[in-house]
Amino acid sequence: MKFLISIFIIFWWTPLFFAAPSAHAEISITVTGSWVETIDKNDLISGAGSDLQGTYTSVSGQVSIDISGTSDSSDDWRIDVSKIDSNWDNDLHPYVMRTSDGTGGSVSGGNSYQEVTDINTSFFSGSGDVTGIMVQLRMTGASIQNNPASYSTVLYYTVVDIL
Amino acid sequence: MKRLKFLLLAATLALFSTGSALGADVGSHVMTFDFQAINEIEVTGTSNLIIASAIAGEQPQDVTDSSFIYAITTNETTKRITAIIDTAMPANVTLKVNVTAPSGSGTSQGYVTLSTIASNVVTGISQVADSSLTISYKLSTTVEAGVHPADTKTVTFTLSD
Numbered sequence: 001m002k003f004l005i006s007i008f009i010i011f012w013w014t015p016l017f018f019a020a021p022s023a024h025a026e027i028s029i030t031v032t033g034s035w036v037e038t039i040d041k042n043d044l045i046s047g048a049g050s051d052l053q054g055t056y057t058s059v060s061g062q063v064s065i066d067i068s069g070t071s072d073s074s075d076d077w078r079i080d081v082s083k084i085d086s087n088w089d090n091d092l093h094p095y096v097m098r099t100s101d102g103t104g105g106s107v108s109g110g111n112s113y114q115e116v117t118d119i120n121t122s123f124f125s126g127s128g129d130v131t132g133i134m135v136q137l138r139m140t141g142a143s144i145q146n147n148p149a150s151y152s153t154v155l156y157y158t159v160v161d162i163l
Numbered sequence: 164m165k166r167l168k169f170l171l172l173a174a175t176l177a178l179f180s181t182g183s184a185l186g187a188d189v190g191s192h193v194m195t196f197d198f199q200a201i202n203e204i205e206v207t208g209t210s211n212l213i214i215a216s217a218i219a220g221e222q223p224q225d226v227t228d229s230s231f232i233y234a235i236t237t238n239e240t241t242k243r244i245t246a247i248i249d250t251a252m253p254a255n256v257t258l259k260v261n262v263t264a265p266s267g268s269g270t271s272q273g274y275v276t277l278s279t280i281a282s283n284v285v286t287g288i289s290q291v292a293d294s295s296l297t298i299s300y301k302l303s304t305t306v307e308a309g310v311h312p313a314d315t316k317t318v319t320f321t322l323s324d
Contacts, residue, residue: 031190048203049234049294
């Protein structure tokens, strides 16, 4: 009898829990763009004898973010950002800043430079479907102390549905 | 008791499925910074070195000039500066150069005789940006050299591995 009850719980109740997500709107995020910067002698502040300029800034809309799949224009969400390094120099510090509201729902916050770390941190928030939210990128800490090499990190944007 | 375990299992599964219900989708992009090797050196200055005096009974007096300066930037390690002249010096005439090492990086070789073969003047330079570093020249001769008309030499400094 106990065995039958157990089977009942596993095969009847558990699928119900898994079915729950599909009953709720799944918010999706689409991130478009990347940033590749070559740093060479032309980036010296004033030629031989000087150091590299320490800060590099991308164009305003280097990255575009679309939010879709909200249930309606009042469906609130939040974007968190973090990074995972592949080959990175810890002297280098990446930053993000939202530079446009995009079109559609509403967006707020994130309109000043915010450092991206390995820990997920709130970037900006909004509601409803929004397309074309522009993000500008910045990197600080470059100097001749960085060994010649290619340094890469991946920035992750997580959309969190705020219930 | 077993039923409780299964209920806990189901509750745990429900907890994980709740995370998905929050719609935590993720997008990403790459940031790449390609740091190229930078090895820049710039020398400033010109000079006239004239030997025109001697103390009776001695060889002609050396002349020196420390009015040259250079600037250097490298993001690499264990670099060296070499110096070379474009044509050989006349017999019994010697031109030497003394290049100051960048602050905190590298070792000056002191006065080094210049020839048409490159010579190390500073070694062991690593990741440095420095300027207004002194270059000194010393011209020496002996009476055996005789009298020479004015001659021009070009000294080339190279920052290399």
